[in-house]
Amino acid sequence: MSAPSIPLEKTPGWISCPECEAACRDRALPRRAALRCVRCGVQVRKETGARSFQPAWALATAGLLLVALANANPVLTFDVAGNTQSNLMVTGVLGLFDQGYWPVAALVFFAGIAGPALHLAAVWYVAAACCLGRRWPALRRAAKFAEVMESWNLVPVYAVATVVAVVKLDMLGAVAWQQGALWVLALSLCSLLVVQFFDRDLVERCLEELA
Amino acid sequence: MPGGIGVTRNEQDDSRRLQTAQALVIAGLILYVPANVLPVMTMTVVGDVEPLTVLGGVQELYDSGLWPIAGVVFLASIIVPFCKLACLSWLLLMHGSPLWRRQRGALRRIVHIVGSWSMVDVFLLSILAAVGQLGVLSSVQAEPGGLFFAAVLVCTLFASESYNSHMIWRTREGVAA
């Protein structure tokens, strides 16, 4: 393996390693086998066989529905001395905003509400285009965007935070789980699964076919 | 992956990325101190006002006998941010060195994945702050510590975004052999 003076990874038969950008020689692989980078050892390409985008598309559709449900239903209700309050995900954002902590509010809004929605929407767009074989505009950009937003889909972390919050609020008053908590949990699982099925190699190959 | 990889390997872009990451990690290290010293929130329980730092919040959970939850919060909001800053500092100090490249790459991946779990504390603050409006007897008020804590997270998130895995494999000449 030597450093290429001409961009080898642009030549047919060679792939650029996603981790270290080394040019790796592509070869025919048995099913489920992976091509690993000689330099950094990261998986460069995996022979996925006849895997399709349908699971990713289905999960993204379900995920978007769950985003709506998780945001529209209260996650928990809290009761102190006869004052009952139901908490949506957005209630916390507004609470922080009202107390003057808008940067923290913005962070919570972005990572808990906007991030998951945008991530799932980007996955949905790319997966749908690949499933239907449509050359929709800006597919490559959407795929890149999905990859970036993946690390901003922090609903699973939010789900853990709700558990801790319930424990803490229990010290202050009467707290009860509501339907929204179930949707948040379902959304967490859905987000974790979507990442498993939305395979970068598959996306790459599909986009090349469509182009 | 950015377009045009291998065609124009812009060294200026590399040094800008490195400098951004360095500045963010240094800022994160500085902000880490107030984030842990200042109270993150004030909890008022039946007129009893109690300012809580991040560690204080963990202590409170531990005292009430919920040590598994206390452990999770301790890991996510104290150990993880510290380790993330330490690991990022080490990665940046090792920049351009040919040593342990594979291990550094693996470490960067782990840091990137585990790092987001520190958001537990910020989400927790948001859920508790929603109670803030609920009368005089019990309330939760966010405090400046929360702002610093969130700032540390944002710094480390963007630092590990900026110092991406390709950077580990770069030398002054461009790409390592």
Ligand SMILES: [Zn+2]
């Ligand atoms: Zn590699």
